[in-house]
Structures are given as C-alpha cells and as structure tokens.
Amino acid sequence: MSEAVVDLSAIAHGATWLGVTSSPETLKLREAGITAPILAWMRLPGEDVTEALRRDVDLSASSPGHLAGIAACAEKAGVPGIVHLKVDTGLERNGADPADWPQLLESAVDFERQGLLRVRGVWSHLVHPDDPRHASVPRQRDAFDTAVAQARAAGLHPEVLHLANSAAALAAPGTHYDLVRAGIGLYGVESVRGESFGLRPAMTLRGRVIMSRRVDAGTGVSYGHDYVAERPTALALVPLGFADGLPFRASASAEILVGGVRRRVAGRIAMDQCVVDTGNEQVAIGEDAVVLGPGDHGEPTAVEWAEWAGTVPHEILTGVGPRVPRRYLHAEAPPAAPRDTRIRVVVLFGGPGGEHEVSCASAAGIVGELDRSRYAVQPVRITRAREWVPGPADFAQGAYTAEDLTEVTPSRGMSAGDSLRSVLPHLATADAVIPSLHGPFGEDGTVQGLLEAANVTYVGNGVSASTIAMDKDATKRILHSVGLPVADWALLRGRGGALSEAERLRLGLPAFVKPARAGSARTTSGSQ
Numbered sequence: 001m002s003e004a005v006v007d008l009s010a011i012a013h014g015a016t017w018l019g020v021t022s023s024p025e026t027l028k029l030r031e032a033g034i035t036a037p038i039l040a041w042m043r044l045p046g047e048d049v050t051e052a053l054r055r056d057v058d059l060s061a062s063s064p065g066h067l068a069g070i071a072a073c074a075e076k077a078g079v080p081g082i083v084h085l086k087v088d089t090g091l092e093r094n095g096a097d098p099a100d101w102p103q104l105l106e107s108a109v110d111f112e113r114q115g116l117l118r119v120r121g122v123w124s125h126l127v128h129p130d131d132p133r134h135a136s137v138p139r140q141r142d143a144f145d146t147a148v149a150q151a152r153a154a155g156l157h158p159e160v161l162h163l164a165n166s167a168a169a170l171a172a173p174g175t176h177y178d179l180v181r182a183g184i185g186l187y188g189v190e191s192v193r194g195e196s197f198g199l200r201p202a203m204t205l206r207g208r209v210i211m212s213r214r215v216d217a218g219t220g221v222s223y224g225h226d227y228v229a230e231r232p233t234a235l236a237l238v239p240l241g242f243a244d245g246l247p248f249r250a251s252a253s254a255e256i257l258v259g260g261v262r263r264r265v266a267g268r269i270a271m272d273q274c275v276v277d278t279g280n281e282q283v284a285i286g287e288d289a290v291v292l293g294p295g296d297h298g299e300p301t302a303v304e305w306a307e308w309a310g311t312v313p314h315e316i317l318t319g320v321g322p323r324v325p326r327r328y329l330h331a332e333a334p335p336a337a338p339r340d341t342r343i344r345v346v347v348l349f350g351g352p353g354g355e356h357e358v359s360c361a362s363a364a365g366i367v368g369e370l371d372r373s374r375y376a377v378q379p380v381r382i383t384r385a386r387e388w389v390p391g392p393a394d395f396a397q398g399a400y401t402a403e404d405l406t407e408v409t410p411s412r413g414m415s416a417g418d419s420l421r422s423v424l425p426h427l428a429t430a431d432a433v434i435p436s437l438h439g440p441f442g443e444d445g446t447v448q449g450l451l452e453a454a455n456v457t458y459v460g461n462g463v464s465a466s467t468i469a470m471d472k473d474a475t476k477r478i479l480h481s482v483g484l485p486v487a488d489w490a491l492l493r494g495r496g497g498a499l500s501e502a503e504r505l506r507l508g509l510p511a512f513v514k515p516a517r518a519g520s521a522r523t524t525s526g527s528q
Contacts, residue, residue, distance in 0.1 A: 060085075075116055084119075091125045152414070157418055206289060208288060445463040448462060
C-alpha cells in the first residue's frame with residue numbers, strides 16, 4: 001500500500017491512504033468527500049479529536065498520555081479510537097523510546113481490553129530521508145522489527161507497519177512492510193541523493209506580469225537597493241513573493257522564466273511580489289511568468305530554487321501559500337492495459353511437518369511447469385513455525401529449486417495468526433489454490449478445511465477424502481470393503497515395526513514398513 005503525505009493544498013492519485021499532520025485537516029478532507037483511510041500523526045495536548053474519530057480517522061500515539069487522551073475522546077465519540085503506535089528507532093524526534101515502548105504497549109493493551117482503542121499500526125521514521133542505503137537503515141529496521149515483535153508478544157495485532165518514505169520506497173525494498181509514505185515523490189521530485197528514477201516534476205507555479213517599465217543604469221531596485229541596474233534595462237513586476245512560496249533567501253540568485261526566457265530576479269523578493277530584470281526586452285503586461293516547473297521549457301525547477309535558497313525542495317513545494325489558486329490538471333489516461341484473463345493460481349507449500357523440504361521441492365516443480373500464458377502463479381510458503389509468507393504475485397516461469405522458492409518467500413517474523421490474516425486476500429482472490437503440502441496439516445484435511453471455510457477453490461481431495469487418504473490403514477479397509485483390489489497389508493501398533501511370523505508368511509518378503517499417518521518420504525524401511 002502507499003500513503004500520500006499531503007497538506008490541504010495537495011492532491012494524490014492512486015494512494016490507498018492519506019497522511020496529514022493534524023486532525024482538523026482530516027475533517028476538511030472528509031468534508032471534501034475523501035473516503036480513503038487517513039492517518040493524522042500530531043495531536044496537541046488536550047486537543048479534542050472526538051469528531052475525527054467519528055469520521056473514521058486513524059491517529060498516532062507515542063506515549064501512554066497520548067493514548068489516554070485519544071481514549072477519552074473515543075469514549076465521547078462512542079466508537080473505538082484507531083491508533084498507530086510510533087516507536088523511535090533513532091531519529092530522536094517523536095515516538096516512544098525503546099525503553100518506554102513496553103509501557104506504551106501495556107497501556108494500549110489495557111485500552112483495547114476496555115474497548116476504547118484498537119491498534120491498527122506501528123510506525124517510525126528513518127534518520128537519513130534522502131539516503132535509503134545509509135548504514136543506519138538496517139539498524140533502524142532491526143529496531144523496528146523488535147518493536148513490532150514486542151507489540152505482538154504483548155497481545156496486539158498491528159495490521160499496518162510503515163517505515164519507508166519516498167526515497168526508501170524507491171531504493172530500499174526491505175523497509176516497505178505494509179505501507180510506504182510518499183511525500184516529495186508525489187510531486188515527481190527525485191528524493192534519493194545522487195540518483196535518478198525517471199520521475200517528472202508534477203507541479204508548476206506561475207503568475208503574470210502586472211507591470212513593465214524601463215529604468216536607467218544605476219537605478220536601485222526593490223527594498224534596500226541590493227540590486228542596482230548596471231545598464232539601461234527593463235523591469236517586470238510579478239505578483240508572487242515569499243508569502244507565496246518564493247524564498248527570500250534566494251533573492252540574490254533566483255531566476256524566473258518570463259516571455260519564454262530565463263530572467264534574473266532583481267533585488268529582494270518581497271512578501272507578495274518580486275521584480276525581474278528583462279534586459280533590452282520590455283515584456284507585455286499579462287506575459288506568463290513561470291516561477292518553477294518540470295523544466296521542460298527552460299523554467300527553473302524546485303530543486304534549483306532549493307539550491308538558491310540553501311534548503312530542500314520539500315520546503316519550496318510546501319511553502320506555496322494558501323492564497324495561490326490551485327488548478328489540477330489531469331493527464332490524458334493511457335490506454336487501458338488488456339485485462340489479464342489468465343487463471344490466477346496460488347501454490348501453497350512448506351508446512352510445519354517433517355516433510356517441509358519435500359513439499360518445497362514438489363512446489364518448485366509445479367511452479368516451474370505451469371504455463372504462464374494460461375496461469376498467473378503466486379507461491380505462498382508456510383514456514384516450519386506456521387507463518388504464512390506470500391511470494392511474488394506473478395512469479396515468472398523457469399526451472400526452480402526448493403531453495404529458490406524459499407528465497408522469494410522469506411520469513412517476516414509474524415505470528416501464525418497475523419500472517420494468515422495478511423495472506424487471506426491473496427487466497428481469496430485466486431481462482432484456484434494448489435496445496436503442495438505433504439504429511440499432517442497439508443494432506444490430512446486441515447488446510448483443506450481452512451480453504452473451504454474461507455470459500456477458496458482448491459485442487460485435490462476434499463476434507464473427508466484427505467482425512468481418509470492420510471490414514472493408509474483406513475484407506476485400504478474402505479477400498480477392500482467395496483471390492484476393489486488392494487495389496488495385502490498388516491497394521492503394526494507398538495511393535496517397533498516387527499512382523500509376526502504369521503504376517504511374514506501371509507505377506508511374503510520383502511515387506512516395506514511405512515508410517516500409517518505420514519508421508520512415505522518421512523520414513524520407509526525394508527524388512528527381509
């Protein structure tokens with residue numbers, strides 16, 4: 001999932017969540033008809049968030065005091081407050097310190113038991129937002145994983161884990177978890193230092209020339225006369241200033257595209273206007289003045305403005321004030337991609353039993369042989385610890401080994417219950433599940449019963465047939481009772497696999513001993 005980190009002047013397309021600073025902003029989004037999940041992560045002391053809770057807004061909490069305030073509002077609202085617990089993994093800005101994290105979890109568990117709160121998420125911030133490959137990232141990820149494990153051990157069930165910002169979303173897949181928070185990336189501005197991912201800036205800030213005049217050489221321009229015309233020149237006045245997002249600190253270096261040509265800003269940028277030196281050309285009143293944009297026509301970019309002002313592009317883009325009118329332009333939608341009519345198949349493998357490796361090897365064969373022109377294949381592994389781990393949703397065809405499938409389904413450190421909840425959507429949207437599981441749990445009707453309870457179509461025997469077929473003695477008795485030919489057999493109970501003399505004579509030698517309720521690969525011995 002992706003979360004668009006927005007202010008009230010921004011709009012996001014394709015995001016499944018929205019993130020804002022304060023709860024009043026969330027109410028304006030709801031009033032505008034936005035129904036997507038919203039997370040607000042700052043709450044003032046004593047702030048009443050009752051209406052935000054009634055409007056289905058998630059809130060962040062970093063301390064037991066935060067939780068208590070939200071719980072009090074939830075009691076007034078008559079609905080449980082949905083919260084995301086924030087842990088500090090190294091930024092030292094917000095979030096519970098690791099030493100205080102257990103106390104926050106204890107408080108959250110208590111409020112959940114009272115029915116006042118429900119913990120939906122756990123989250124944190126990266127220390128180096130523009131360097132997702134920094135050495136601190138693995139340490140922060142480990143600290144985050146530890147905090148999540150502690151939350152689950154305490155009895156909480158966070159469904160949405162989030163750590164990554166725009167840069168990490170592009171270059172650090174290990175930080176993605178369940179949701180990434182895209183801020184600067186929404187504007188199409190490159191966020192990884194020194195690297196390009198082909199993003200195109202989406203925002204353009206433009207005005208119009210409202211006055212044009214000629215001045216003599218030696219004429220001082222704007223406050224303080226920091227700028228003095230070196231020659232006779234023309235000046236154009238643009239009605240945008242530092243209250244509109246043009247940083248005052250950029251006055252000495254900034255340029256604006258006026259009349260299709262880059263022109264230097266002349267003198268100090270004022271609160272609501274700036275002057276541009278247009279040289280010999282006196283531009284017409286009403287001429288377009290492009291302050292920043294994608295750079296397609298030579299206009300400056302937000303990155304250039306940030307360099308002129310000694311700041312970051314984030315400050316430039318978010319500094320455009322509320323009095324600047326917004327126009328949202330929708331690019332023509334590309335032709336719709338052909339609908340994927342392939343059969344969606346989940347191959348379920350692994351399992352907690354002693355035949356885990358055999359199951360992985362069987363699944364590798366199945367995954368490799370399914371024709372991708374007919375089937376979209378997703379491997380899903382059940383680890384020995386009963387954790388359900390989804391692999392790529394459209395796994396490429398090829399010759400795979402058991403190790404290959406294990407590599408694309410790495411453990412996420414989740415409990416059996418939490419991991420199953422996260423995998424159920426993959427199972428529910430599949431056209432068919434192929435259980436490539438061996439032995440108890442996989443062949444005895446257990447998984448089959450789960451899939452039937454979830455109304456998931458699967459391949460192979462049903463619950464009853466699986467249960468019977470798992471027991472070799474019961475299977476032979478049933479087949480024999482209906483007159484079908486079966487090889488003679490004897491059931492050994494507590495005899496260490498030894499045949500009696502009468503059984504030896506009846507069966508003949510050699511005889512093979514197999515476990516009655518386990519796969520043949522588990523243990524098979526010969527008797528002479």
